[in-house]
Amino acid sequence: MRRRVALVTGATRGIGRAVAERFAREGYAVAVNARAEDDTNAVAAALRSTGADAMAAPADVASSGAVAAMLETVLGAWSRLDVLVTCAGVFLPVPFRELDERAWHAMIDVHLTGTFLCCHHAAPVMVAQAAGAIVTVSSSSALTGGTSGAHYAAAKGGVLSFSRALARELAPHGVRVNTVIPAKVETDMLRPALQADAQALAASIPLGRWGQPTEVAEVVAFLASDAASFMVGAAVEVTGGY
Amino acid sequence: MRLAGKTALVTGASRGIGRATALACARQGAKVALLGIDDAQGEAATAACRAQGTEARWLHADLGNETEIEAALRSIADAWGGIDVLVNNAGVYRKGTVLTTSLEDWERLMRVNLTGAFLCSKYALPSMLERGGGSIVNVASEAGVVGIAGQVAYNVSKAALISLTQSMALDFAAQHLRVNCVCPGTTLTPLVEEAVAGESDPAAALERLGGMRPLGRLGRPEEIAEAIVFLLSDAAAYATGAVLCVDGGYTAQ
Numbered sequence: 001m002r003r004r005v006a007l008v009t010g011a012t013r014g015i016g017r018a019v020a021e022r023f024a025r026e027g028y029a030v031a032v033n034a035r036a037e038d039d040t041n042a043v044a045a046a047l048r049s050t051g052a053d054a055m056a057a058p059a060d061v062a063s064s065g066a067v068a069a070m071l072e073t074v075l076g077a078w079s080r081l082d083v084l085v086t087c088a089g090v091f092l093p094v095p096f097r098e099l100d101e102r103a104w105h106a107m108i109d110v111h112l113t114g115t116f117l118c119c120h121h122a123a124p125v126m127v128a129q130a131a132g133a134i135v136t137v138s139s140s141s142a143l144t145g146g147t148s149g150a151h152y153a154a155a156k157g158g159v160l161s162f163s164r165a166l167a168r169e170l171a172p173h174g175v176r177v178n179t180v181i182p183a184k185v186e187t188d189m190l191r192p193a194l195q196a197d198a199q200a201l202a203a204s205i206p207l208g209r210w211g212q213p214t215e216v217a218e219v220v221a222f223l224a225s226d227a228a229s230f231m232v233g234a235a236v237e238v239t240g241g242y
Numbered sequence: 243m244r245l246a247g248k249t250a251l252v253t254g255a256s257r258g259i260g261r262a263t264a265l266a267c268a269r270q271g272a273k274v275a276l277l278g279i280d281d282a283q284g285e286a287a288t289a290a291c292r293a294q295g296t297e298a299r300w301l302h303a304d305l306g307n308e309t310e311i312e313a314a315l316r317s318i319a320d321a322w323g324g325i326d327v328l329v330n331n332a333g334v335y336r337k338g339t340v341l342t343t344s345l346e347d348w349e350r351l352m353r354v355n356l357t358g359a360f361l362c363s364k365y366a367l368p369s370m371l372e373r374g375g376g377s378i379v380n381v382a383s384e385a386g387v388v389g390i391a392g393q394v395a396y397n398v399s400k401a402a403l404i405s406l407t408q409s410m411a412l413d414f415a416a417q418h419l420r421v422n423c424v425c426p427g428t429t430l431t432p433l434v435e436e437a438v439a440g441e442s443d444p445a446a447a448l449e450r451l452g453g454m455r456p457l458g459r460l461g462r463p464e465e466i467a468e469a470i471v472f473l474l475s476d477a478a479a480y481a482t483g484a485v486l487c488v489d490g491g492y493t494a495q
Contacts, residue, residue, distance in 0.1 A: 164494040171456030171491050206415030207482060215480035222477065227468035230427070230461040233494020234487045241415050241483040 014187030016087030018213035024052035061114030111155035167233030206241030243271035254332025258431030262463035305358025324369025330359035355399035375418025411483030427489025456491030
């Protein structure tokens with residue numbers, strides 16, 4: 001059986017790392033993306049130490065040139081791309097009156113433009129294969145506005161709409177695009193917020209606890225798998241009911 | 243195996259999505275109770291589950307009949323001690339607008355599609371909670387997410403089923419009971435084949451229904467069953483109150 005290849009952005013921490021580990025366990029060759037080369041090397045090495053095939057794929061997803069070069073590296077090594085998961089993100093809550101243009105662009109660049117650029121460079125590969133699955137990561141903030149700032153909600157709302165539109169265009173070419181919508185997940189990115197108000201926040205979640213990155217990774221793995229062969233443009237909430 | 247050691251109840255299990263789900267539960271190691279009204283097809287589906295190497299039993303009950311549902315749930319409790327996962331799948335379909343739908347048809351659809359899920363949940367919940375929680379999946383429809391012309395009663399029953407899902411998810415989350423919903427698109431099942439049987443060219447009608455979605459085809463019962471089993475399993479441990487569209491992209495449009 002041929003090896004399946006997954007590229008995971010933002011794969012050195014949080015949800016992205018759990019996703020990379022999940023695909024590695026399933027026998028995928030995994031390209032580990034993040035901005036910091038040292039971190040991608042370390043995570044790729046950790047995956048290889050479990051017997052998986054993994055490579056570091058450092059790149060700033062907000063840079064078209066860097067994303068193109070990353071795809072070239074992955075395809076150069078493994079010749080195909082079956083799965084793309086776009087987890088790269090930043091979390092910088094800012095109240096609106098303090099939200100300047102720089103903070104706005106920083107947020108939109110990574111989440112929305114980053115998702116666009118990865119899909120922009122990966123989709124032609126998948127269309128040529130007539131097969132592939134893309135899973136993007138939105139947020140409950142896209143639906144509710146959230147409490148992390150208008151720029152974050154806008155970026156994640158953009159990811160959701162972008163994914164649905166892309167899903168319609170790529171479905172006839174055998175490429176499925178779906179989205180996960182996490183809420184409160186215990187990641188490095190959100191841990192400061194968790195520590196600040198852990199009890200109150202957990203109480204606001206029907207399941208009574210924060211989610212674990214592995215619990216989001218399971219849903220991502222399902223959406224990327226052939227078990228989800230009739231799912232296109234779906235937005236799957238993994239929120240503990242939040 | 244994702245449901246090893248679990249006991250599952252699937253309603254409307256004699257055919258279509260229900261049958262595929264019962265078989266998928268059996269393949270994943272669950273004991274399976276299949277519930278419905280068609281004894282011949284139901285027994286055959288039950289035998290197919292047993293052929294997967296697990297225990298299975300057929301329960302005759304009409305989803306519109308509280309006494310029969312209560313008796314069916316009691317018989318599972320007597321035999322197997324209760325259930326861990328429930329799939330409220332049974333459904334009926336009628337065409338019609340508000341003007342052309344009789345009160346009788348309206349009430350029958352609500353009774354089976356909505357009240358049936360309410361009643362099965364009502365009588366399954368005590369044993370599920372007693373066993374420390376569990377997982378329920380309601381099978382709604384894309385027609386509960388967006389409006390589809392000419393089938394008002396069906397649409398309303400399925401939209402309400404989504405609301406039932408969200409309400410139950412909130413009411414029982416603290417007791418480790420997860421409730422989620424799968425919304426299939428048009429799937430190649432006897433229910434859909436019967437729905438187009440009255441058309442002048444049923445095959446063309448099916449083709450058209452498939453062509454209405456980005457994937458350009460109808461779903462297969464097994465593809466819906468995969469999503470249901472995923473939500474039933476511990477892999478979906480943090481998903482509750484979720485609405486999973488498995489519709490070839492129909493509602494993304």
